[in-house]
Structures are given as C-alpha cells and as structure tokens.
Amino acid sequence: MSALDPSIAEQLAQDLPxxxxxxxxxxxxxxxxRLASELERAGLTGNLDAYRRAAHSLAGAAAAVGAVMLERTARVAMDSRSTLAPAQLVPMIRAQATAALxxxxxxxTRIGEASGDDSTVT
Structure with a gap:
C-alpha cells in the first residue's frame, strides 16, 4: 500500500506550480x-498530553499532503482509548513518515521533470 493517497497528493501537485x-x-x-521528535520525547518521558498534542499536529500535517497511513497512526496515538503504547507507535510513525517523505x-521530482524544472527535493 502506498504511503500517500494519490487523489490528494497528486491533485495538490497538479494544482500548484x-x-x-x-x-x-x-x-x-x-x-x-520536529513533530516526530516531540512525539518521541513526550512518549519517552511519559508526558501523554504533549504526546497527544504532537500526534494531533502530525495527523493534521499528514492529512494536508495525503500521507494517509501516517495520519491514521498519528490518530491512534492521539486517542486516549488506544491500547498501543508510545514505544509501539513511535517506530511505526517514524517508518510511515519516512515512506511518505x-x-x-x-x-x-516527477512533477518538476514534467514541467521542465530540473531542481529536486532533498
């Protein structure tokens, strides 16, 4: 499964220069x-309020670019009813963030090449 929802990410790429x-x-x-570091730090120190705030911010950022798997996992992290501990979720979030990026x-890069722009994202 793709880390991105193509209907969101590709539409965003097509709509913008x-x-x-x-x-x-x-x-x-x-x-x-920054948010992944905040999430990890808060999880390690047991600061669940800061952990959930970072997860909330992460879910919003992920949703904006169509990073659906990352958004879903961040929403699990921000749910106080979740039975998954930060130690379980943080590595998942880091892996999903890497895949989305x-x-x-x-x-x-594809959009830039199609438009004749040869600069790349690092």
Whole structure:
C-alpha cells in the first residue's frame, strides 16, 4: 500500500506550480522531523498530553499532503482509548513518515521533470 493517497497528493501537485509544491514538501519534511521528535520525547518521558498534542499536529500535517497511513497512526496515538503504547507507535510513525517523505519527493521530482524544472527535493 502506498504511503500517500494519490487523489490528494497528486491533485495538490497538479494544482500548484512545481516550486510551490516543492516548498510544501520541504516544509512538511521540516515539520515532520520536529513533530516526530516531540512525539518521541513526550512518549519517552511519559508526558501523554504533549504526546497527544504532537500526534494531533502530525495527523493534521499528514492529512494536508495525503500521507494517509501516517495520519491514521498519528490518530491512534492521539486517542486516549488506544491500547498501543508510545514505544509501539513511535517506530511505526517514524517508518510511515519516512515512506511518505520518499513518495512526496519522488512525486515532486516527477512533477518538476514534467514541467521542465530540473531542481529536486532533498
């Protein structure tokens, strides 16, 4: 299964100029790193309020770019009824975030190549 919902990510890529889409991917990458670190730190220290806030922010960021698997897992993390501990969810979230970023970067590259823009997303 893809880390991205193509109906969201590809529509976003098609609706925006390549440089704007690339900027969104770069911003998502920065936000993702920060939020994943906050989530992990809060989970390790047992600060469940901060953990759920970070998961909520992560779910919103993921939804905006169509990273559906990441969004779903972040929503599990923010649910106080969840039986999965942070130690279980954080590695899943990190793996899903990596997969989403790779797919977004590949999409940004394809869109850039199709438009004749030769810059890439890192």
């Amino acid at each position: 390549p440089e704007d889409f690339r900027r969104i991917v770069e911003t998502f990458e920065d936000d993702l790193g 790779q797919e977004l970067a590949a999409l940004a």
